[in-house]
Amino acid sequence: MKFRLEPEVRPVVTSALALSGAVGVFALAFGVLAVGAGANVWQACALSFFTFTGASQMSAMTVIGTGGSVGGALGGALLLAGRNGVYGLALSPYFNESLGKRLLAAHFVIDETTAMMTAQTNPRLQKIAFWTTAIALFSLWNLGTLLGAVLGSAIDPHTFGLDVGFTAAYVAMLFPHLKTVNGRFAAAGGALISVVLAPFVPIGLPILAAGLAIFVGLRPTDSSVTRSATASDNETVQ
Amino acid sequence: MNMSWALVIWLSIGAYAFKMLGFVVVGSRKLPDVLSRCLMLIPAALLAALVFNSSFTSGQSYAIDERAIGLGVAIIAAWRKLPLIVVVILGAATTAFLRAL
Numbered sequence: 001m002k003f004r005l006e007p008e009v010r011p012v013v014t015s016a017l018a019l020s021g022a023v024g025v026f027a028l029a030f031g032v033l034a035v036g037a038g039a040n041v042w043q044a045c046a047l048s049f050f051t052f053t054g055a056s057q058m059s060a061m062t063v064i065g066t067g068g069s070v071g072g073a074l075g076g077a078l079l080l081a082g083r084n085g086v087y088g089l090a091l092s093p094y095f096n097e098s099l100g101k102r103l104l105a106a107h108f109v110i111d112e113t114t115a116m117m118t119a120q121t122n123p124r125l126q127k128i129a130f131w132t133t134a135i136a137l138f139s140l141w142n143l144g145t146l147l148g149a150v151l152g153s154a155i156d157p158h159t160f161g162l163d164v165g166f167t168a169a170y171v172a173m174l175f176p177h178l179k180t181v182n183g184r185f186a187a188a189g190g191a192l193i194s195v196v197l198a199p200f201v202p203i204g205l206p207i208l209a210a211g212l213a214i215f216v217g218l219r220p221t222d223s224s225v226t227r228s229a230t231a232s233d234n235e236t237v238q
Numbered sequence: 239m240n241m242s243w244a245l246v247i248w249l250s251i252g253a254y255a256f257k258m259l260g261f262v263v264v265g266s267r268k269l270p271d272v273l274s275r276c277l278m279l280i281p282a283a284l285l286a287a288l289v290f291n292s293s294f295t296s297g298q299s300y301a302i303d304e305r306a307i308g309l310g311v312a313i314i315a316a317w318r319k320l321p322l323i324v325v326v327i328l329g330a331a332t333t334a335f336l337r338a339l
Contacts, residue, residue, distance in 0.1 A: 022321070025321075026323065029322075029326050039241050043243065047246055050250035050254075051249050051250045051253045052253070053253050053257075055281060056253055058288075059284065060245060060249055061241075062288055062292055064240055066292060067297060070242055070245045073240075073245055073249075074249060076284055076287075077253075078249070078252045078256070079280055079284060080281065080284050081249075081252060081256045081257075082256050082277060083278065084253070084256050084257045084260070085256040085259045085260035085261075085277075086269070087257075087260065088258070088259065088262075088264070089260040089264055091261060092262070092264075099262070102261065102262050103258065103262060105261070106257045106258040106261040107257060109260070109261050110257075158337070159334060160330060160334050161308060161332070161333030161334035161337065162330055163305065163333075164304075164308035164332070164333040165326045165329055165330035166288075166292065167288070167292050167293055167308070167312065168308070168311075168325045168326045168328065168329025168330065169325070170285045170288045171309070171313055171316045171325060171329070172316045172322040172325040172326070173281070173285055174281075174289065174316075175316050177281055177282035177285065178282070182282075183282040184282075186279040187282045187283065188286070189283060190284060190285075190286040193287065194287030194288075195290050195291060195294055195295065195300075198291060198298060198299075199298050203298065206291050206295075207284060207291060210283050210286070210287030211283055211284060212283075213279070213282075214276045214283050217272065217277075217279045218272060218276065
């Protein structure tokens with residue numbers, strides 16, 4: 001990390017910090033919502049520190065909060081975590097470091113670092129973008145979670161509508177994915193499956209089953225939607 | 239509540255495994271286009287499922303209540319491109335207000 005900011009580096013660092021600040025506020029919401037759904041402060045913090053992928057953390061807490069089992073919560077959350085594997089594929093050509101450093105970097109392969117890194121044009125700026133975003137975002141994500149969890153412990157989740165707070169966060173996270181036709185089909189399919197199955201299968205399973213809607217991607221379509229384009233589409237908080 | 243440390247631990251192991259799988263194990267080998275296209279649709283499908291399932295079901299039965307109004311407000315707020323935290327607060331506050339009536 002170089003803290004001597006040259007003109008070409010400055011915008012990269014500035015946007016990484018701005019993005020991390022926004023994510024930190026989101027983490028505050030996650031902390032409040034997580035304790036509202038039944039986690040204690042340490043569990044909420046451990047999720048942010050060790051799982052460190054927002055949508056999965058929230059999905060798991062929603063299923064738990066609505067009375068689902070650990071298995072039911074894991075299913076959908078892991079499926080959501082699966083997309084980081086795809087980001088990893090996109091980013092790995094940029095990393096030629098030692099195995100140890102790659103294993104550490106892997107923990108930070110998420111929507112935001114992918115979007116920030118793939119937005120840069122030269123290898124040096126790509127590396128700066130990745131690590132600046134990773135460090136700033138990880139710090140603020142964990143700090144925000146802790147503050148939110150402590151704050152959330154003091155209020156009654158139902159009275160304050162926190163369950164719908166989760167839902168509202170998903171709505172905001174969903175919108176960028178509706179820009180493509182496939183995205184809209186997948187969302188409609190997922191919503192339909194999750195509601196139709198609800199009376200017949202255990203809580204949490206409809207969310208996992210909604211994953212079947214991704215096969216609308218098998219439709220022949222223009223292949224202009226590349227991985228990096230999709231990643232930067234998600235630049236809003238995930 | 240079924241919250242447990244087991245969930246925290248398994249989710250953390252699983253999430254890291256996915257990150258590492260693409261980044262370190264598979265490396266720069268390329269996935270077939272159609273496969274990565276499908277995988278990138280996971281958030282769209284699952285986020286929509288979470289939205290509708292948690293708004294219109296209660297346990298294993300259907301329910302339409304204050305949550306639906308809160309959802310409507312959140313959708314309008316997100317559609318007007320308000321910041322995420324504002325969307326969250328509007329959705330929660332609307333529901334809280336209706337519940338307090």
